[in-house]
Amino acid sequence: MQNEVREKLIDCSLMNVFSIDQMLAILDTLVAEPDLSLEDILLRRKLMSSQKAALKKMDQIRERLKKEAITTSREQTLNAGIKICTILDSDYPFELKEIYQPPVVIYYQGDWDLTKGRKLGVVGSRTASEYGRLVLRKMIPELVCKGVTTISGLAKGIDQEAHIQTLKAGGKTVSVIGTGLNYFYPLENKILQEKLTREQLVLSEYPINTGPQRYHFPLRNRIIAGLSQGTLVVEAKERSGSLITANVALQENREVFAIPGSVLESSYAGTNQLIQAGAKLVTNASDIFSEMAYLWKMSDS
Structure with missing residues (x-):
């Protein structure tokens, strides 16, 4: 289950449409309910300031999904030899976990x-x-x-x-x-x-x-x-x-x-x-x- 959450977090990061606070909110929501879709999180979990903002964000996400932006970014990341560490991984630096607004996903x-x-x-x-x-x-x-x-x-x-x-x-x-x-x-x-x-x-x-x-x-x-x-x-x-x-x-x-x-x-x-x-x-x-x-x-x- 943790791996499923990890992959969803990486997808959210690769979309490049979420702020740090939004990524942290998505993390907290998925840890509690791993099966939720992004649409569930945005529209029902009050991640955004209003339903109008949530719908606008969903439009951005759908556009990126339609263009297969996530798949392309994953392939480019892999081909460039870029590795990924998420806050759920055991080798995530403990010093970073202590800070306000830790990065949820790190590319290196x-x-x-x-x-x-x-x-x-x-x-x-x-x-x-x-x-x-x-x-x-x-x-x-x-x-x-x-x-x-x-x-x-x-x-x-x-x-x-x-x-x-x-x-x-x-x-x-x-x-x-x-x-x-x-x-x-x-x-x-x-x-x-x-x-x-x-x-x-x-x-x-x-x-x-x-x-x-x-x-x-x-x-x-x-x-x-x-x-x-x-x-x-x-x-x-x-x-x-x-x-x-x-x-x-x-x-x-x-x-x-x-x-x-x-x-x-x-x-x-x-x-x-x-x-x-x-x-x-x-x-x-x-x-x-x-x-x-x-x-x-x-x-x-």
């Missing part, structure tokens, strides 16, 4: 075992300064030496540098992207993403053929923060996606670390504010290890 390419062990989110500005890059070149080899896997979002700037420096240090890194796995966004990261796909792990909650949308990336940040046991913010402006990630991490009772920066430059306003708000000020990897020693069992290293 690469080594799924990288979702286990010591994990640190690394986020920062898309317009990374030389200072931010130098910080990562100094700290990431120290993290790698202790078996820490870095997690970032494959964006320009700090994300990109975090993945690159982890690879150079011979470490492990996970990329959480805001598109389907057959998209390269930004395009300049195509070669890096392909390398991470072959040698590391790239994952997304969005099915194949899903292009970039502005709202995808703040949502993507909750997965970075949730999958990580702590988050390092290297540099961030006062309002930025990095601060969204840090705030999600704080809400999920994760450790947040911040690199201090010049009070004269706006690119460090966000990280300096995080420190004021209680984030751990770090100047080297040892500062992170001291906070994570118990969780990461550093004495065993």
Whole structure:
């Protein structure tokens, strides 16, 4: 019965018409009553705000079913070597189950075992300064030496540098992207993403053929923060996606670390504010290890 529910959840995800909250509501409904059809759930279970909204959603679904969109997406996913993990699967990361709005379905390419062990989110500005890059070149080899896997979002700037420096240090890194796995966004990261796909792990909650949308990336940040046991913010402006990630991490009772920066430059306003708000000020990897020693069992290293 669980496998039947799992397949229905994957079908719902492949339709790409449901919000995170709607996917979670479908999950709860199917776990309680696995035999229900989607029409039963939408029209009778008050998943939508009104019957009119439910009927409109059913029209979208029927259109996709008529075009055999789900079958095509399944075939494309399989042919691309993309694997699927659902929240019902035994190897679904327990850290993600704890967060608000966990992804119900995850698509991935690469080594799924990288979702286990010591994990640190690394986020920062898309317009990374030389200072931010130098910080990562100094700290990431120290993290790698202790078996820490870095997690970032494959964006320009700090994300990109975090993945690159982890690879150079011979470490492990996970990329959480805001598109389907057959998209390269930004395009300049195509070669890096392909390398991470072959040698590391790239994952997304969005099915194949899903292009970039502005709202995808703040949502993507909750997965970075949730999958990580702590988050390092290297540099961030006062309002930025990095601060969204840090705030999600704080809400999920994760450790947040911040690199201090010049009070004269706006690119460090966000990280300096995080420190004021209680984030751990770090100047080297040892500062992170001291906070994570118990969780990461550093004495065993």
